[in-house]
Amino acid sequence: MLTVLVLALCCIHSGNGQTCTEGFAYDRRARVCVDIDECRTVPDACRGDMQCVNQNGGYLCIPRGLYSQPTYPRAGERAGGRVPAIVEREPAYSDTSRGYPEAEPYPLPPPPGPVAPSYPIVSRSAPCILGYTLSEDGTCNDIDECVTDSHQCNPTQVCINTAGGYTCSCTEGYWLVGGQCQDIDECRYGYCQQLCANVPGSYSCSCNPGFTLNPDSRTCQDVDECADEPCSHGCFNTYGSYMCNCDEGFELASDGTTCNDLNECGFSEFLCQHRCVNTPGSFQCHCPGGYYLYEDGRSCEDINECETGNNTCTTAQVCFNFQGGYTCLDQLKCDPPYIELSDNQCMCSSENPACRDRPFTILYRHMDLSSGRSVPADIFQMQATTRYPGAFYIFQIKGPGNEGREFYMRQTSNVSATLVLSRPIKGPRVLVLDLEMVTVNNVINFRGSSIIRLTIYVSEYPF
Secondary structure (H helix, E strand, O other): OOOOEEOOOOOOOEEOOEEOOOOEEEEOOOOEEEEOOHHHHOOOOOOOOEEEEEEOOEEEEEEHHHOOOOOOOOOOOOOOOOOOOOOOOOOOOOOHHHOOOOOOOOOOOOOOOOOOOOOOOOOOOOOOOOOEEEOOOOOEEEOOHHHHOOOOOOOOOEEEEEOOEEEEEOOOOEEEEOOEEEEOOHHHHOOOOOEEEEEOOEEEEEOOOOEEEOOOOOOEEEOOHHHHOOOOOEEEEEOOEEEEEOOOOEEEOOOOOOEEEOOHHHOOOOOOOOEEEEEOOEEEEEOOOOEEEOOOOOOEEEOOHHHHOOOOOOOOOEEEEEOOEEEEEOOOOOOOOOEEEEOOEEEOOOOOHHHOOOOOEEEEEEEEEOOOOOOOEEEEEEEOOOOOOOEEEEEEEEOOOOOOOOEEEEEOOOOEEEEEEOOOOOOOEEEEEEEEEEEEEOOOOEEEEEEEEEEEEEOOOOO
């Protein structure tokens, strides 16, 4: 009798999502399932006088004395790399230490003929172990179950041939879940730095606008858009984008890249004192004739043509400058019965009967006035040059020139008064006012008057 003990070790080894069948372990380097040599790894695999013989996916315990006897293997079954079960006969010995029931030896009747033993062949003339086939030269060659299609791998799995067996695995990008190869969603594990698209068995990385994919096909590199000069003026590169800026005097257009000229003249009417002219990126102030642009670039100053000599007055004339222009004054001529007293004064003698009821003197004065000057404004002062005991003075505006009542006289003392502008006057305009000072002396019963003939040149502009 031969007792054969088959020990099945269920070892499940996982590597990269791969499960091996019983009696095999996963080799991470070769990425295949290899047979476990239980005769070396299992302590006291066989006890007593039993010899341990490793098999593909298991091992056998055989009596040592039977090695030299001719033996014949029993037929078995193989499924997915498992070692076939060996049919045992009734034990002819007792081994309680291995957990077998005790049995009394019983005599065996002699067989009528030779009986084939039921234990595997272990001699040199024995056939090959499971997973191998005997060649014509007597050697054992591995059976490629993957080629012969004798494997039992799931349609979603890949068959990988091993020495004496095979293993079922999944291709790259898949993992084994419940006996089925399922696609690995690499996008869930952050394989891509920015954008990820999962595809069956793989994945694809891409980048957001403003970035380009690096050679590693995973990370993204910022694109320097300013290198292509997308802005009409200045460009500032940012992470994943860029910004355009404009030179002074320009503003960014709605497209974000071009610059439009800024019309500074439209901001305020007070930017220039007279006229504002827009220029690309800036503006210029202009002044009317008779003025020059002040050093601040905005204000207008009067040109004194009488001082610069840039006038048309003759040597017999007197040049009088006013805001924005000038005039040439002819030599004073006094109308009879007046006679010239000085360059700018005419006198009518009291001894001349024709001078009765006429002003004693007429003094000629000239002044300029800005158009639209704010009111009220004191613009001219008049006072008596001599005083007489018991006399008092009356100041008033006489004759035409004040039809619009733009002026009035305000007496400031007994001997003086001030001409006041009460309403704004728009120019250009020339006004002539007779400012009269009446002298009254009741002691000697005297009444006389003097006139200041004031010519006012109102400019065209308020500066």
